[in-house]
Amino acid sequence: MNITMTERNNTINVNLSQVSEQSQGTAKISVRDLNLFYGEKQALYSLAMDIQEKEVTALIGPSGCGKSTFLRTINRMNDLIDGVKINGDIIIDNENIYESNDVIKLRTKVGMVFQKANLFPMSIYDNVAYGPRMQGIKNKNKLNEIVEESLRGAAIWDEVKDRLKTSALGLSGGQQQRVCIARAIAMKPEIILMDEPTSALDPISTLKVEELIANMKKDYTIVIVTHNMQQAARVSDKTAFFLNGEIVEYDLTDKIFSMPKEKRTEDYITGRFG
Numbered sequence: 001m002n003i004t005m006t007e008r009n010n011t012i013n014v015n016l017s018q019v020s021e022q023s024q025g026t027a028k029i030s031v032r033d034l035n036l037f038y039g040e041k042q043a044l045y046s047l048a049m050d051i052q053e054k055e056v057t058a059l060i061g062p063s064g065c066g067k068s069t070f071l072r073t074i075n076r077m078n079d080l081i082d083g084v085k086i087n088g089d090i091i092i093d094n095e096n097i098y099e100s101n102d103v104i105k106l107r108t109k110v111g112m113v114f115q116k117a118n119l120f121p122m123s124i125y126d127n128v129a130y131g132p133r134m135q136g137i138k139n140k141n142k143l144n145e146i147v148e149e150s151l152r153g154a155a156i157w158d159e160v161k162d163r164l165k166t167s168a169l170g171l172s173g174g175q176q177q178r179v180c181i182a183r184a185i186a187m188k189p190e191i192i193l194m195d196e197p198t199s200a201l202d203p204i205s206t207l208k209v210e211e212l213i214a215n216m217k218k219d220y221t222i223v224i225v226t227h228n229m230q231q232a233a234r235v236s237d238k239t240a241f242f243l244n245g246e247i248v249e250y251d252l253t254d255k256i257f258s259m260p261k262e263k264r265t266e267d268y269i270t271g272r273f274g
């Protein structure tokens with residue numbers, strides 16, 4: 001850590017009082033004084049937030065403000081980038097993920113869905129069964145069960161059940177994205193990170209994915225980056241507004257969109273910049 005204990009305790013006290021207003025349910029993810037540097041360039045500044053269990057939390061803000069960078073810290077995807085330095089804490093279920101070396105376990109618990117569907121050039125079935133097979137599950141009936149359950153969970157079973165053995169790349173973009181969600185679900189995660197999951201989709205597919213997200217929150221804690229403010233308003237319980245690597249405001253989505261406390265939030269959501 002780059003900061004002394006005294007400074008650090010002060011920071012934590014300030015941050016805890018900031019987040020206490022937002023905390024209502026159980027925090028699944030607690031972020032404390034999180035800073036991230038790409039080489040010399042700082043991209044995240046002293047972030048603090050509690051993300052509640054089985055809620056949808058949206059991250060909004062203009063391009064380059066650090067939303068995706070922050071999202072990737074939650075399953076340590078930034079560790080794969082050269083020259084990244086991170087300090088501060090992310091606590092998931094009472095465990096500081098940056099103090100544990102079990103990144104595989106973390107990424108099983110914290111699944112991710114990307115902007116563009118990134119299915120493997122293999123069948124729909126094999127795409128969804130890929131992760132469970134890598135975890136050592138070989139039993140055919142068990143795999144069948146996981147594949148069906150995951151595709152149902154991603155609201156795409158009925159559309160693909162008769163073509164499970166055909167190439168996943170033959171599906172439409174919206175269907176591929178729901179198979180990506182099924183692939184994430186197949187790993188039985190508790191948290192699902194979504195980085196602009198509908199930005200490459202048409203409006204109808206977007207609505208399907210949004211409905212899916214709304215249904216999924218009974219089972220999962222979801223954190224979603226979106227550029228689409230209507231989408232944040234439609235799908236999320238809480239919204240964090242990012243600007244220049246900082247969280248300007250984090251609150252109930254209804255409040256952020258109807259009565260933001262900060263002028264900068266208001267300017268952004270009313271389209272004055274970004």
Ligand SMILES: Nc1ncnc2c1ncn2[C@@H]1O[C@H](COP(=O)(O)OP(=O)(O)OP(=O)(O)O)[C@@H](O)[C@H]1O
Pocket residue numbers: 038043061062063064065066067068069070081
């Ligand atoms: N791999 C990287 N190496 C160096 N700098 C990076 C890297 N990835 C992101 N950055 C920088 O970090 C800052 C935050 O980027 P990030 O992609 O997290 O923002 P964002 O809010 O998700 O943007 P967008 O909405 O455009 O996706 C930007 O200045 C970006 O240029």
